[in-house]
Amino acid sequence: MDQTSGVGETWWEYLNRVTDRASQVEIARAAGVDPASVSRWKLGKNTPSADRVIAVARHFGRNPVEALVVARYLEPREVDASIELAASAAALTDDELITAVRRRLELARGMVASGSPVSQD
Structure with a gap:
């Protein structure tokens, strides 16, 4: 994903920031995927599924909603919406x-x- 998320950074930039530049192997373990998948994320060839985005966020102590916005599963305006x-x-x-x-x-x-x-x- 080489486009920005609308919040100023790409998914890969977000990963580098919140993981303190963790290795692709460590990110892969956190996401429950193989390192080749993480490599494809880095190159912008694939986007992780929403459940993998949430797994990474939780592993690194981040808010899953924040990660879903950066990965473009949610729009920033949706975050303020009421949830029933x-x-x-x-x-x-x-x-x-x-x-x-x-x-x-x-x-x-x-x-x-x-x-x-x-x-x-």
Whole structure:
């Protein structure tokens, strides 16, 4: 990748900066790829996949979002966007799940008492 990322540096320049010019072998280990892949990154022939970008950032103690911006997976304007995460019921503790069910039942009872239709989804 010989073009700049829109943040002033190429992926290879970023790697040199955040790794303190680590060897291609060390970067390859951090990314979980072979050194030939890192060589192709240096030459701008290939761009690492997003999961490899994240692996390198984490290994060298950098914010993965920063690395994704430099690697052009994200635009700088997207970084400031709100992120909405939905929790899976499987991730809830038993107490959290019981509380959520209780709230829904109370809401449904209130809607029935007020004459509002209750959704059955």
